[in-house]
Amino acid sequence: MKSNNRKKDIGFIIFVVLAFAFPFIFSLLGQTSLTEGINKFWQGQLINFFIMAVFAMSYDLLIGYAGMLSFGHAASFGGGAYTVALLLTHVAPGILKSYRIFIGNLNITEIVILIMCFLAAILVSILIGLLFSASAMRVKGAYFAMLTLALATALNLLARATDFVEWTGADEGMHGVPVPMWINPTQNRLTFYFIALTFMVVAYLLMKRIVSSPTGRVIQATRENEDRSRMIGYNPVTYRTLAFVIASVFAGVAGGLYSLWTTSATPSMTSSVTTVNALIMTIFGGMGTLIGPILGAGIMQIFSQFLYTWFGARWPLVFGIIFVLIVMFLPYGIVGTWRLQGFKLKQGWQRLLGMLKSKD
Amino acid sequence: MSHNSKKLLYSVIGFLVVAGVVFGLYTYAGQEAFIRTTLSGLTLGSLFFLVAAGLTLIFGLMDVLNFAHGSMFMIGAYTGWQFYTNPTFIFGVLPLVLAFATTVMLIPVIKPRLVRLDLSEAWQKRLPILTYIAALLVAVLALVKFDILGLAKTAMVAVTTTSSNPLAELSPQEPLLRFLLRLLLLMLSGAFIAVGLSKPGNRTEVSAPEPLKKRLILPVVLFVLTIIFTLVRESASEGVLLMNGNLRFALAIIAATLFGFLLGALIEITMIRPLYVRSFFIVLMTLGMSFVMRELVQVLWDPLAYQMVRPPLFAQPGRATTIAEWLMNGSSTISIAGVTFPTYRLFVILLGVVMFVFVTLLMNRSRLGMIIRAGVQDPQMVEALGINVKRVFTLVFALGVALASLGGIGAAPFLPVQPMMGDQYQMQGFITVVIGGMGSYVGAFVGAMILGMARAFGDYFALKLQLSPTIAEASTVIIMIIVLILRPQGLFGKKD
Numbered sequence: 001m002k003s004n005n006r007k008k009d010i011g012f013i014i015f016v017v018l019a020f021a022f023p024f025i026f027s028l029l030g031q032t033s034l035t036e037g038i039n040k041f042w043q044g045q046l047i048n049f050f051i052m053a054v055f056a057m058s059y060d061l062l063i064g065y066a067g068m069l070s071f072g073h074a075a076s077f078g079g080g081a082y083t084v085a086l087l088l089t090h091v092a093p094g095i096l097k098s099y100r101i102f103i104g105n106l107n108i109t110e111i112v113i114l115i116m117c118f119l120a121a122i123l124v125s126i127l128i129g130l131l132f133s134a135s136a137m138r139v140k141g142a143y144f145a146m147l148t149l150a151l152a153t154a155l156n157l158l159a160r161a162t163d164f165v166e167w168t169g170a171d172e173g174m175h176g177v178p179v180p181m182w183i184n185p186t187q188n189r190l191t192f193y194f195i196a197l198t199f200m201v202v203a204y205l206l207m208k209r210i211v212s213s214p215t216g217r218v219i220q221a222t223r224e225n226e227d228r229s230r231m232i233g234y235n236p237v238t239y240r241t242l243a244f245v246i247a248s249v250f251a252g253v254a255g256g257l258y259s260l261w262t263t264s265a266t267p268s269m270t271s272s273v274t275t276v277n278a279l280i281m282t283i284f285g286g287m288g289t290l291i292g293p294i295l296g297a298g299i300m301q302i303f304s305q306f307l308y309t310w311f312g313a314r315w316p317l318v319f320g321i322i323f324v325l326i327v328m329f330l331p332y333g334i335v336g337t338w339r340l341q342g343f344k345l346k347q348g349w350q351r352l353l354g355m356l357k358s359k360d
Numbered sequence: 361m362s363h364n365s366k367k368l369l370y371s372v373i374g375f376l377v378v379a380g381v382v383f384g385l386y387t388y389a390g391q392e393a394f395i396r397t398t399l400s401g402l403t404l405g406s407l408f409f410l411v412a413a414g415l416t417l418i419f420g421l422m423d424v425l426n427f428a429h430g431s432m433f434m435i436g437a438y439t440g441w442q443f444y445t446n447p448t449f450i451f452g453v454l455p456l457v458l459a460f461a462t463t464v465m466l467i468p469v470i471k472p473r474l475v476r477l478d479l480s481e482a483w484q485k486r487l488p489i490l491t492y493i494a495a496l497l498v499a500v501l502a503l504v505k506f507d508i509l510g511l512a513k514t515a516m517v518a519v520t521t522t523s524s525n526p527l528a529e530l531s532p533q534e535p536l537l538r539f540l541l542r543l544l545l546l547m548l549s550g551a552f553i554a555v556g557l558s559k560p561g562n563r564t565e566v567s568a569p570e571p572l573k574k575r576l577i578l579p580v581v582l583f584v585l586t587i588i589f590t591l592v593r594e595s596a597s598e599g600v601l602l603m604n605g606n607l608r609f610a611l612a613i614i615a616a617t618l619f620g621f622l623l624g625a626l627i628e629i630t631m632i633r634p635l636y637v638r639s640f641f642i643v644l645m646t647l648g649m650s651f652v653m654r655e656l657v658q659v660l661w662d663p664l665a666y667q668m669v670r671p672p673l674f675a676q677p678g679r680a681t682t683i684a685e686w687l688m689n690g691s692s693t694i695s696i697a698g699v700t701f702p703t704y705r706l707f708v709i710l711l712g713v714v715m716f717v718f719v720t721l722l723m724n725r726s727r728l729g730m731i732i733r734a735g736v737q738d739p740q741m742v743e744a745l746g747i748n749v750k751r752v753f754t755l756v757f758a759l760g761v762a763l764a765s766l767g768g769i770g771a772a773p774f775l776p777v778q779p780m781m782g783d784q785y786q787m788q789g790f791i792t793v794v795i796g797g798m799g800s801y802v803g804a805f806v807g808a809m810i811l812g813m814a815r816a817f818g819d820y821f822a823l824k825l826q827l828s829p830t831i832a833e834a835s836t837v838i839i840m841i842i843v844l845i846l847r848p849q850g851l852f853g854k855k856d
Contacts, residue, residue, distance in 0.1 A: 069643060135841065139848065142425040142798070145643065146790045147844070153787060154837045162828040276647060283644055317655035324648040327641055328634070329489065 012204075012291075019197055022046065023190060035190055043193045047185065049301040050200040051258050056281035056293035057207055058250035063279070064288035065211055066243035067223030069141075071275050072132055072148030075155045076248040078270025079128045080121040080255030082159065085177045085265035086167065087117045093178065110180040118256055125252025128155075129245035137237050137244070149272060159267040173266030177259060185261050192261065199257060200294075203250055207290055210246060219243045280323055286333025295334060385817060395699045397820045398813070403705040405812025406712020410767030411785045412792035412804040413719055414760025420736040420799020422753050424632065424642050430786025431650035432620060432761045434779060436768025438657055440616035441668045441777050444608055447597040449511045450615070455590040459543040460499075461626055462582040463550030464557075469576060471558040472569040479561030488556035495552035502545030507534070512660040536590075543590065553630060609671035613769050620765025624758035632757070633750070654779045665778035674704040674773070704773055711770050715763065716805050723801060732756060736799045788815075791840045797853020806851060811836050 023043055027034045055077055062068050092113050101109045136147040162170045169175070179185070185192045210216050221229045222236040230236055259265045268274065277300075278293075285296030300319075307315035330337045386394045411433055418424050442450050479487065559565050569575065589596070600608060627649065635642050669675070673690045680686035680694045686703050694703045723729035731752055735742045743749045768782070775781055792811055796803025818832025843851065 069640065135844070142419060142423070142643075143794065145425060146794055149787070150791055150794070150837050150840055154834060157830050157834050157837075161830040163830070276651075279644070279647070314655060314659045317652065317659055320648055320652035320655055324631070324645065324652060327644045327648055328631070331638060331641055 016197075016201055019046070020194070023193060040189055043189050044185070045301060045305065047189075047193055047196045047261055049298050050196040051254050051261060052277070052281065052301065053294040053297035054200050054203045054254040055251055055258075056278045056285070056297045057203065057290055058247040058254065059275075059278040060282045060287060060290065060293045061207060061211070061243060061247040061250070063282060064292075065216065065223065066219050066240055066247075068240060068244070069145045070132075070148040070244070071145050071272060072152035073247070073251055073278055074270050074272060074274035075132070075152040076125045076128050076251035077255035077258070077274055077278075078155065078159065078265070078267075079124050080252030081259035081265045081269045082168065082174075082255075083121040083124045083252075084117045084256035085174045085259045087120055088113075088177050088179065089174060090167065092117070110182065114180060114183070118253060121252050121256040122249055125248045125255075126245055128252070129248030130241075132248070133241040133244045137241055152270065152272060152275065156267055156270040156272075159270050168265075171267060173264055173268075175264045175266075177263045177265070179260050179263050183260065185263070196257065196261070199253075203254075204290060204294070207250065211290070215239070215242065280319075283323070283333055284326060286335035286337070289333075289335045289339075292333050292335040299334075389820065391697075392699050393820065395697055396701065397816045399696065399699070399701050399705065399709070400819075401813035401816030402709045402712075402809070403812070404815050405809040406709050407767050407771055407785060408788050408792050408811050409712050409805050409808035410715060410763050410770065411789035412796070412808050413715070413801055414763040415789045416793045416796065416799055416801060416804045417732065417756050418760045419793065421732060421739070421756050422636075423639060424646070424757075426646050426757075426760070427643060427786070428627075428646040428650040428653065429760070429764050429789060430782030430784075431653040432624070432764040432782070433768040433771075433785050434657065434782035435623065435653060436616045436620050436765025437668075437772040437775075437777050437781060438661070438768075439619045439765070440612040440769030441666060441772050443600070443612040443615045444668060444671075447600045451589065451593045451597045452511045453508070455539070455543060455586055455593060456502075456546055457622070458582055458586040458589060459546045460550040461622060462579050462586055463547045464554050464626065464629060465578045465582060466551065467554045467558055467629070468569070469572070469579065470554060471565070472567075474555065474558045474560040475562055475565045477561045484559070484561045487560055491552045491556035495549045495556070498545050498549040498552065502542045502549060506542065509660065539590065539593075543586065557630065557634065605672040609673075613766065616769035617762050617766045620768075621758045621762035623765075624761025625754050627761070628754045628757040633753075657779050663779060665776035668772045668777055670704055670773045674702070674707065702774070708770050708774075711766070712808075715766065716801075719763075719801050728752070728755065788836060791836050793850075794840050795843045795850055797850025799854075800850070800852040803850055803852030810839065814839055 023034055023039060026032070026039050026042065030038065032039050055073075058076075059070075059073050062070050062073065095113060096109060099109065100107060101112050132148060132151055135151065136144055139147060158164075159168060159173075160171050161168075164170070182188060183192055183195065211220070218229060218234045219239050219242070222234070222239050226236045229239075255269065258269070281296035281300050282293045283296070284299055285292030285294065303319065304315065307318055311318055326333070332340060389397065411429060414432075415426060415429050418426050439450065600611065603611070631645055631649065632642055635645055670692070673687075674692055676690040676692060678689065678691045678693075679700055680689060680691040680703070683694070685691070686694050692703060693700050694706060695701070696706075721729075723733060731742060731747055735749065735752060739749055742752075764782075767785070771781070771785075788811055792804055792807040794807075795810065796805070796807030814835045815832050818835040819829060821827065822829045822831045847853075
C-alpha cells in the first residue's frame with residue numbers, strides 16, 4: 001500500500017515538473033517564442049485545464065467523496081467569478097486612485113487588492129455553501145439534486161436580472177474586467193500560467209490532505225452508511241455540510257481565477273451547463289479519486305480541440321455518445337477502471353505465481 | 361385532534377388562503393387583466409402538467425430522476441413540427457426505428473432459452489459486451505451512406521419556401537432493395553442488443569414464461585408495422601401533405617405522442633434497465649442522453665429556431681364571440697367575458713385538462729393504474745405478488761415520455777421550436793414535482809397550475825410595476841422553498 005502511494009506521488013511530481021517546464025520545452029523544441037503564437041495558445045489551453053481541473057476536483061469532493069449529487073455547484077463557481085469581477089470593476093479603481101500601499105519602496109497596492117478580492121470570493125462561496133446546506137442538507141437523493149438545481153437557478157436568475165444591469169450587465173455579463181497588468185492573461189500569460197498551475201497543485205495537495213484527514217474519513221463513512229456513522233457519534237448533517245462548504249470554497253476560488261483568465265463574468269458561469277461540465281469531467285476520469293477529475297478535465301480540454309477539428313461545430317454529439325458509453329460500461333471512469341484492472345492483474349499474477357510454486 | 365379533523369382544518373385553511381389570494385388579485389388587477397392573466401397562467405400550467413406528470417410518475421414508481429425529460433419535450437415538438445410541415449423525414453426514418461424496435465422487443469421470447477445456457481461466469485460478463493459491440497458495428501454498417509441529413513433538410517426547405525403546391529418539396533427516396541437491406545441489418549443489430557440484454561447464462565433470471573403466443577404479439581405487430589411503413593414511405597408523405605390542415609395537425613399530435621411512447625420504451629429497455637442495480641448512474645445516463653438528443657437535433661436541423669405554422673382551425677384573422685363561431689370560422693382569437701384571447705392557447709388548456717382526466721381515469725379505474733399505485737407504495741411487494749414489475753416500469757416510463765412529447769407538440773405552434781426549448785420546462789417540471797409531492801399526479805396538476813399562475817401573474821406585476829421579468833421566473837423557486845419549509849414532502853406527497 002505504501003509503495004503504491006509513493007508511486008502515485010512520484011507520478012504526480014513528474015507531472016508537476018513537466019507542467020512547469022512545458023512552456024520552455026515547447027519553445028525550445030519548436031524554436032518558437034516563449035510568449036507569443038502557438039506557445040501562447042497552448043499555454044491558454046493549459047490554463048483553462050488547470051482551472052477546470054480544480055473545479056472538477058471540488059465537484060468530486062461532493063459526489064465522489066461525500067456521495068451528494070449536487071446540481072448547484074456552478075453557483076459557487078459563478079459566485080466566486082462574479083465577486084472577483086464585481087470588486088475589480090466597481091471597487092478597485094476607486095481604491096487605486098486614492099490609496100497606495102508600500103512595503104519598503106515596493107508598490108503592492110494591486111496585489112493586496114487582488115488578495116482581498118479572493119478573500120471576498122472565499123467568503124461569498126462559504127456563504128453560498130452554508131445557504132445551500134441550510135436549505136438542502138436534510139433531504140437526500142433526488143430531492144437534494146432538484147433543490148440544489150433550483151437554488152442554483154435562482155442565482156443564475158439573479159445574475160441575469162435586469163434590475164442590476166449597471167452592476168452585472170444582466171444577460172450580457174461583465175466583459176473587460178480590469179485585471180492588473182502583472183497578472184493579465186493577454187499581456188503576461190506566462191505569469192498567469194504559473195499562477196494557475198501553482199493554484200492547481202496547491203488545491204490538489206490541500207484536497208488530498210482533507211480527504212485523508214480524520215474528518216475526510218468520516219465524510220466518506222457518511223457516504224457509505226449514514227446510519228452507522230450516526231450510531232458511532234458523528235452527525236452526518238454536520239459532516240456533509242462541512243464537505244459542501246469546503247467544495248464550495250475551492251469552486252469559488254477556481255471561479256474567481258476563471259473570471260481573471262477570461263476577464264469576464266457571464267451568467268453562463270452560474271448555469272447548470274457549467275455544473276454538468278464538471279460532472280462529465282469527474283465521471284470521465286473517475287469518481288472518488290482526485291487524479292480522476294484532473295485527468296477528465298485534461299481529456300475534455302484536449303479532446304474538444306481535436307474533436308472540433310475532426311467533426312466541426314457539432315463535436316459535443318460525439319462527446320455525448322462517449323459519455324453515455326462510459327456511464328454504461330466504465331462506471332468507475334478511467335482511473336477507477338485502471339485501478340480495478342490493476343488489482344485484478346496483480347491478483348492473477350499472484351495466482352499464477354502460487355500455482356508455479358505449488359507445482360515445484 | 362383526530363386525523364380527519366386535522367385534514368379538514370388544513371383544507372379549510374388552504375381554501376381560505378387560495379380564496380384570499382384570488383380575491384386580492386381580482387380587486388387589484390381588475391376584471392379584464394385578471395381574466396387574461398389567469399388564462400395565460402392556465403396555458404402555462406397545462407404545459408407544466410404535461411411535463412411534470414411523467415416526471416412524477418417515473419420518479420414515484422422507480423426512483424428515477426429523468427433529466428432527459430426536457431429533451432423528450434423538445435423531441436416531441438420537433439416530431440410534430442416535421443410531421444406537420446413535411447413528413448418525408450419521418451416516413452423515411454420510421455421503418456428503420458421500427459425494424460430495430462421489432463427485434464429488441466423479442467427479449468421476452470428469447471430470454472427463457474438464453475438464461476438457461478451453460479456459460480462460465482467470465483463469459484456471462486463478456487458476452488453482452490461483445491453483442492453490444494456487434495450491434496453497434498452492424499448498425500453503423502446499416503446506416504452507411506444513408507442520406508439522413510438530406511432527408512432532414514426537406515422540412516427546413518418547406519419552411520422557407522411558400523409555394524402554393526404542397527407537394528413541391530417532396531424528394532424521392534432511395535431504391536426499395538437497398539432500403540430493405542438496411543432494415544435487415546438494423547433488425548440484426550436489434551437482435552444482438554436483445555441477446556445482450558437477456559443476460560445469457562444468468563440463472564437468477566429464470567422465471568416461468570408466459571405462453572409463447574402472448575410473448576409474440578408485440579414483435580409481430582411491430583414487424584407488420586415495419587413492412588407497412590416501408591411500402592408506403594413515399595406515398596404516405598404525399599397523402600399526409602394533401603390532407604386538410606386540421607386533420608394533419610391532429611395526426612401530428614398522435615404521431616408525436618406515439619413516437620414519444622416508442623422512444624421511451626426503447627430507452628428504458630436498452631439504457632436504463634441495465635442500470636437499476638446502480639441507481640446513481642441512471643441520473644448520469646439520462647443527463648448524457650439529453651446531451652446527445654439535443655446535439656443530434658442540431659446536427660439534423662441546424663441550431664436554429666423554427667416557427668411552426670398554426671393549423672387553419674386557429675389561424676384565420678378575426679375574433680369569435682362564441683366557441684361555435686370559432687369552430688365554424690377558425691378564428692385566431694376568441695372573446696371570453698370581454699377579453700380577447702388566442703384560441704390556440706385555449707386548445708392547450710383543453711389538452712392539459714383532458715390529459716389530467718385521462719391520467720386520473722388510468723390511475724383509478726384501470727388495472728395498470730392499480731398496479732402503479734401499489735408500486736409507488738412498495739415495488740418489491742408488487743413483484744412478490746406475481747406481477748411483472750419490469751414491464752410496468754417500461755410502460756410507465758414510455759407513458760411519461762409520451763406525455764412530455766405531447767406537451768412538446770402542443771407547445772410547438774406558439775413557442776419557437778429550438779433545441780433548448782425543453783430545458784426551461786424541465787426545470788419547472790422539477791419544481792412542480794417538488795411542490796406537488798413525488799409520485800402524486802394530483803400534486804403534479806395542482807403544482808403545475810400554481811406555477812403557471814405564479815409565472816403569469818409575475819409577468820403581469822413585472823410589467824405593471826416596472827420590475828424586471830426575472831421576478832416571474834424567481835417566483836416559482838420562492839414558492840418551492842416556501843412549500844418545502846412548510847411541508848417537506850410536498851402538498852400531496854406521503855410522508856416517508
